[in-house]
Amino acid sequence: xxxxxxxxxxxxxxxxxxxxxxxxxxxxxxxxxxxxxxAPPPGQGSAFLSAVLDEGQLYPAAALALxxxxxxxxxxxxxxxxSIAGEASAGTLRYLLARPVGRTKLLVAKLVAVITFAVLAxxxxxxxxxxxxxxxxxxxxxxxxxxxxxxxxxxSIAPGAGGGPTAGLQPGAAITSLSGTPLTTLELIERxxxxxxxxxxxxxxxxxxxxxxxxxxxxxxxxxxxxLAALVVSEILVTLNAATAVxxxxxxxxxxxxxxxxxxxxxxxxxxxxxxxxxxYVVVFLAAAWANFATRDVTS
Amino acid sequence: MITTQxxxxxxxxxxxxxxxxxxxxxxxxxxxxxxxxxxxSTLVRMLLGLVYATSGSISILGEPVPRHVGRVLPxxxxxxxxxxxxxxxxxxxxxxxLDAAGPGSGGGxxxxxxRRVDEALEQVGLxxxxxxxVRAYSLGMRQRLGLAAALVRRPRLxxxxxxxxxxxxxxxxxIRDLLTGLNADGVTVFMSSHLLPEVSALCTRIxxxxxxxxxxxxxxxSLQEPTGRVLISTDDPERAVATLDGLVERRDGADLVVRSxxxxxxxxxxxxxGVPVRSLAVxxxxxxxxxxxxxxxxxxQFGVPA
Numbered sequence: 001x002x003x004x005x006x007x008x009x010x011x012x013x014x015x016x017x018x019x020x021x022x023x024x025x026x027x028x029x030x031x032x033x034x035x036x037x038x039a040p041p042p043g044q045g046s047a048f049l050s051a052v053l054d055e056g057q058l059y060p061a062a063a064l065a066l067x068x069x070x071x072x073x074x075x076x077x078x079x080x081x082x083s084i085a086g087e088a089s090a091g092t093l094r095y096l097l098a099r100p101v102g103r104t105k106l107l108v109a110k111l112v113a114v115i116t117f118a119v120l121a122x123x124x125x126x127x128x129x130x131x132x133x134x135x136x137x138x139x140x141x142x143x144x145x146x147x148x149x150x151x152x153x154x155x156s157i158a159p160g161a162g163g164g165p166t167a168g169l170q171p172g173a174a175i176t177s178l179s180g181t182p183l184t185t186l187e188l189i190e191r192x193x194x195x196x197x198x199x200x201x202x203x204x205x206x207x208x209x210x211x212x213x214x215x216x217x218x219x220x221x222x223x224x225x226x227x228l229a230a231l232v233v234s235e236i237l238v239t240l241n242a243a244t245a246v247x248x249x250x251x252x253x254x255x256x257x258x259x260x261x262x263x264x265x266x267x268x269x270x271x272x273x274x275x276x277x278x279x280x281y282v283v284v285f286l287a288a289a290w291a292n293f294a295t296r297d298v299t300s
Numbered sequence: 301m302i303t304t305q306x307x308x309x310x311x312x313x314x315x316x317x318x319x320x321x322x323x324x325x326x327x328x329x330x331x332x333x334x335x336x337x338x339x340x341s342t343l344v345r346m347l348l349g350l351v352y353a354t355s356g357s358i359s360i361l362g363e364p365v366p367r368h369v370g371r372v373l374p375x376x377x378x379x380x381x382x383x384x385x386x387x388x389x390x391x392x393x394x395x396x397x398l399d400a401a402g403p404g405s406g407g408g409x410x411x412x413x414x415r416r417v418d419e420a421l422e423q424v425g426l427x428x429x430x431x432x433x434v435r436a437y438s439l440g441m442r443q444r445l446g447l448a449a450a451l452v453r454r455p456r457l458x459x460x461x462x463x464x465x466x467x468x469x470x471x472x473x474x475i476r477d478l479l480t481g482l483n484a485d486g487v488t489v490f491m492s493s494h495l496l497p498e499v500s501a502l503c504t505r506i507x508x509x510x511x512x513x514x515x516x517x518x519x520x521x522s523l524q525e526p527t528g529r530v531l532i533s534t535d536d537p538e539r540a541v542a543t544l545d546g547l548v549e550r551r552d553g554a555d556l557v558v559r560s561x562x563x564x565x566x567x568x569x570x571x572x573x574g575v576p577v578r579s580l581a582v583x584x585x586x587x588x589x590x591x592x593x594x595x596x597x598x599x600x601q602f603g604v605p606a
Contacts, residue, residue, distance in 0.1 A: 001401055003400070004397055004400050004401045007397065008386070008397070011388070011389065011393075012388065013388070090384055090386070090387075091381075091382060091383075091384025092384045092385065092386060094345075094348075094350055094380050094384070095378075095380065095384055095398060095449065096398075096401055097348075097349070097350055098348045098349075098350065098373060098376070098378045098380065099373065099398060099401050099402040099403075100349070100369065100370050100373035100374065100402065100403065101401050101402065102370060295352070297311075297345075297350070297351040297352055298345070298350040298351065299342075299345065299350075299351060
């Protein structure tokens with residue numbers, strides 16, 4: 001059943017359009033920065049963006065920071081919100097269940113497909129933004145900042161080039177952590193992978209909420225919007241002093257903790273809490289989704 | 301094959317199905333009739349484990365449902381209300397997907413599964429189907445595809461909710477022939493419909509639902525026993541009436557309704573009297589009369605005089 005769900009995921013145009021859009025945002029930002037040479041000053045704007053003019057290889061980190069707050073959760077919420085409700089409104093749910101596919105099994109397969117989608121999206125952003133960073137923003141041009149803007153022709157973009165997030169890293173490239181210490185290539189690979197894993201896991205809370213709502217309603221868009229509404233509330237409360245008491249339990253509270261992977265040494269405290277809070281959301285909402293879906297009448 | 305005991309389903313205050321005790325036997329071509337909103341679909345969904353009964357019990361192929369529905373469903377092919385498919389995939393891809401989704405991924409190797417899908421498509425008249433996505437299919441093609449999906453696993457029992465909806469006369473005829481052929485090969489057919497001619501042409505046994513209650517369940521043949529009347533059409537009705545004296549119950553132009561249990565004797569008598577008989581037939585109750593007799597107004601009518 002998992003293979004069937006993965007087949008459905010990859011055969012759907014929506015999957016690739018949404019991943020394409022997620023990858024396009026960092027590309028657009030990179031082009032603007034490359035053309036104008038105006039990166040936000042350190043401490044302002046999206047994380048890492050101030051550093052990418054000096055260090056194109058850090059662009060994957062900057063790109064992840066760009067897509068994390070809105071693009072990625074929206075895409076994940078749409079896919080997860082559609083998973084049961086979409087089948088219900090299309091009428092295919094009843095045929096799957098009558099095949100028979102066990103309800104628990106279907107839910108698990110859907111979850112695996114959603115996780116796969118999140119992984120695909122995060123990997124795609126990392127790979128394309130690495131290529132963007134190297135090709136548009138230039139590899140390790142620390143010594144040449146502010147010169148030769150003519151060499152940054154956007155025409156040379158080749159999305160998808162570059163085998164992996166770190167495939168072209170030269171040993172000894174002078175990449176520094178946020179703490180100012182130099183990072184070796186291996187360390188950078190590890191940290192980028194760590195950040196990718198953390199961000200993927202951060203999406204699971206949203207995914208679980210959307211999946212739960214998807215079992216409640218036959219409206220895919222309703223389930224997606226419902227889970228996004230929950231996220232927006234969480235993102236607002238996270239910045240609200242009056243809500244300090246509940247902040248540690250909000251699903252987006254530790255979303256930015258992956259930045260700590262780029263400190264030296266890595267600050268594990270928030271990263272661990274981030275993993276833990278996502279685990280709690282996943283367990284609670286999946287249990288609710290299962291309890292609801294396994295016992296409800298399928299009348300669609 | 302299918303038996304239910306006092307099956308009841310309530311949605312909130314609405315009792316969709318009330319105390320239904322179905323009895324579908326092996327080899328039957330069973331037609332479940334009833335006006336719109338009489339509970340046919342809810343009943344079918346309960347049989348398939350999609351909707352849970354409020355009370356009562358279901359047993360299919362000797363297994364309790366929904367408790368062992370996972371054991372029963374692989375033996376069942378179903379069309380549940382409209383057919384549904386993934387619109388962006390081809391018909392063949394849809395069938396493969398559904399086939400792969402079931403328990404044990406359908407069993408058999410890749411080639412077996414492919415052949416099974418091709419056979420099902422052939423059975424429903426979609427053998428020459430191309431790579432067009434289902435989105436581009438006509439309603440009739442979708443209906444045929446839905447039926448193919450029900451047949452892929454070569455079920456022992458077919459549960460079909462309105463299987464001929466949206467088909468043209470030729471399609472209806474094709475499906476009827478297909479179902480009759482499958483039935484002859486030992487497949488039990490349970491279908492719901494509100495198309496009386498369909499059920500009349502196909503089914504051997506009927507059940508009638510009205511407002512959620514099963515108001516009639518009987519072999520069609522015994523419901524349509526001769527009524528003891530004969531329908532006669534003649535060019536000389538006056539002489540026929542004179543000859544038959546008192547046996548004629550009704551006259552409508554050249555058509556007569558005559559009380560008689562022996563049509564052959566009646567015919568001989570008319571011929572002997574020199575009455576030219578154009579046609580002579582034993583009167584049987586039509587399915588329409590049978591159903592209308594036992595049902596009230598459907599749920600899509602309001603304010604109908606009782």
